[in-house]
């Protein structure tokens with residue numbers, strides 16, 4: 071189960087481990103101050119499950135920028151709610167424009183963000199300011215509901231492909247990269263939706279999950295696969311080529327942050343290398359994404375902006391402390407994280423990652439530590455995404471069906487592009 075204490079609201083389907091398709095990563099809660107947006111803080115996962123409550127535009131923008139929420143569809147939905155939260159404070163024209171601009175500046179690559187903001191702006195601009203707060207909330211909820219429904223349909227279309235790929239007499243072996251699961255969307259995921267559908271259909275499968283340095287989103291994938299009982303194995307990113315070459319993978323499934331009009335795909339850095347290795351080994355390579363990820367205004371992958379993130383994501387590495395370091399071994403707090411707690415006596419928080427409590431130093435401790443693996447002045451390149459040319463993609467899986475990664479293929483599914491960015 072993702073959470074036990076999650077409250078359901080009109081927005082949310084009931085949460086149940088028995089019915090994983092109904093789980094939502096983003097939901098709303100109401101108290102006397104009004105309605106708030108809730109999600110899981112993904113900077114804490116997989117070490118601790120923490121609810122993040124967003125009540126202001128500032129909090130929504132911060133959550134997207136720092137990747138407390140992440141994944142293309144989820145940041146789009148969060149941005150939509152960010153506009154709704156802003157409208158509760160000030161629903162004037164200037165405030166609307168400022169909120170949209172502020173949220174648009176948080177992350178550049180996933181087009182779902184710009185798409186959701188454009189949709190909110192189009193819906194709210196013609197309204198009288200007095201009507202905007204309620205209308206904004208309803209529109210954000212509609213975007214969230216549509217995302218969940220589209221991901222479910224991606225799962226159904228992908229299941230047809232997976233059925234055809236399932237080998238007789240042995241389990242189906244899939245590989246994925248980053249996290250394109252329920253955590254990256256409102257529910258179900260994109261690349262993981264067909265996997266969950268296949269599991270529900272009784273297909274015996276196993277998923278190779280690449281770690282996805284430097285932010286390790288693969289660990290989020292492993293976490294959510296474990297929640298749902300899907301057999302999986304985590305591998306270091308550089309091991310993927312060997313597994314593909316050895317024939318230990320039947321298909322690769324990944325998500326997307328932006329699909330250009332010609333079918334080129336921007337996705338988490340490392341995706342391109344997997345596509346190359348899959349092509350060399352003649353293994354199918356599928357990209358799953360909803361309409362909100364397709365950018366018909368972007369001619370090809372070369373026109374997609376690639377986010378360059380802080381070099382400290384490469385220089386530092388995080389995890390949980392085993393808490394067995396000898397006393398006095400409390401080195402630095404170079405990154406401003408929890409390094410100071412690594413020498414806490416085992417009894418206080420050893421081997422209980424995520425079990426928040428007071429450590430021996432009297433500080434709140436979640437068991438997480440950050441270690442430096444490169445000096446602060448080490449030159450680092452940290453592009454967060456790469457481009458996989460359409461030629462390396464076997465097919466796209468969208469909520470409307472499966473199509474070739476090409477202008478013609480996309481055009482076949484989306485003759486009316488008014489519902490895409």
Ligand code: MRU
Nearest residue numbers: 140141142248250254325326338
């Ligand atoms: O930097 P992130 O974690 O937001 O990047 C996420 C990805 O690259 C995902 O693969 C993509 O958004 C698809 S999510 C359904």
